[in-house]
Amino acid sequence: MATFNYFVSAKKRQTAPVYIRLSAGRGTDLIVKSGLIVEPARWSNKTQNIKQRITSDADEKLIKKLKALRETIEGKIRNHTNGFTKEWLEAIIFEFHNKKSLDAKTLNEYIAQYISDAKEGNRKNRNSFNFSPGTIRTWEGFQRIFNEFQGVYTDKRRNELTEKKKTLRPLRILDFEDITLSFYESFKTFLSNEGYQVNTIGRFIKALKYFMQKSLYEKKHTSREFQNRDAFKIPSEHSFAVYLTQDEVEKIYRYDLKDYPRMELARDAFIVLCETALRISDYKNIDVNIREVQGKKLIYIIQKKTGTPVVIPASKRMIELLTKYDNKLPSIPDQYINEYIKIVAKLCGIDEVLHWQGNKFGKKYDKTAKKYELITCHTGRRTAATNMVKVGIPIPYIMSITGHKSEKQLLEYVRLTPEEIALELAEHSFYNQNLKIV
DSSP states (O other): OOEEEEEOOOSSSSSEEEEEEEEOSTTOEEEEEEEEEEOGGGEETTTTEEOSOOOSHHHHHHHHHHHHHHHHHHHHHHTOOSOOOHHHHHHHHHHHHTHHHHHOOSHHHHHHHHHHHHHHTOSBOTTSSBOOHHHHHHHHHHHHHHHHHTTOOOHHHHHHHHHTTOOOOOOOOOOGGGOOHHHHHHHHHHHHHTTOOHHHHHHHHHHHHHHHHHHHHTTSOOOOGGGOTTTSOOOOOOOOOOOOOHHHHHHHHHSOOTTOHHHHHHHHHHHHHHHHOOOGGGGGGSGGGEEEETTEEEEEEEOTTTOOEEEEEOOHHHHHHHHHTTTSOOOOOHHHHHHHHHHHHHHTTOOOEEEEEEEETTEEEEEEEEGGGGOOHHHHHHHHHHHHHHTTOOHHHHHHHHOOSSHHHHHTTOOOOHHHHHHHHHTSGGGSSOOOOO
């Protein structure tokens, strides 16, 4: 007789996957992820459920899903006679979480349903976490422009284009087998002509390939031209972005804003990002995850976007800010950080005029802006990574803080200018000695 149990193995993580253990006599002991996650502190392996009283709709939803999944698997067990395998159990779990998607017959239906399921939490990323709002927004942006490529417009968009006297595309609905190399070139040209920049085009192509790969795995089609890496490439270019030097960070940190409390909150929140190299999506979880180890304050956090656990030492500025706010961090919405930090940087004289080349409508053109105009929340993460490289912290150590999986990913954040690199090289012994010609 088969036995079925839920359990959670992690104890100290913020959230953890709920596992299923299925045993059926000798030689059959299967452990797989259920596709559900929970706060370990609130879970009881004894009762195989949340141990605290229900306090939210999310708790109610989780309990119902645990019950429904158990009933589904136990029903399959009763009617199964060919032996139990991990693949068999994972297929049942997949079908349980993706019933609606399995009904989608066409590519457009599949994309729409996948995005809907992701928003509802019925689709998880590879770490069993919900997809980030940023990922879903990218998918929705792709879905809108993919529809327009097919000549499918919302009433509002149709009116906008009509007012601008732009020609509407003829209606031509695409399906899985239409995603060919010929389509790829046409779609890429369309996006470029619409004024999208190279990296945005790359994000849309990446989204399409993702949906095609997922639907191929789910046996919705047999098309494989999209898998051709040499021809069906994801376009990309090194985007222009700024970082702040340590002197600039110090100027911003020390600037007197006592008469502007909201601006001070935004500035202090931005400084935290410069000190931790974290994304703004992780900000609200920083102060509740600080522990003291051997007299040092360390931040233990699981990054929301990737699910990567990182441990970050609290810097001198971080400790000063924690003291200033009674061991909490200033709370202020992201949009105000982005708005106010530009003003503070301008007040601090960070107004160097920067020049770079943009790429739009398939053509390169010159762009200029003052440095303070380009500062956003994400500049904090970029600032931390670049300044750590400048002072010689080993790359693997920096990666353990930023959560990057490869050196290539990390170095995309490092924003040293050619001039800064040249000045660093000028101090090297190679440029300061009399070399003998052999």
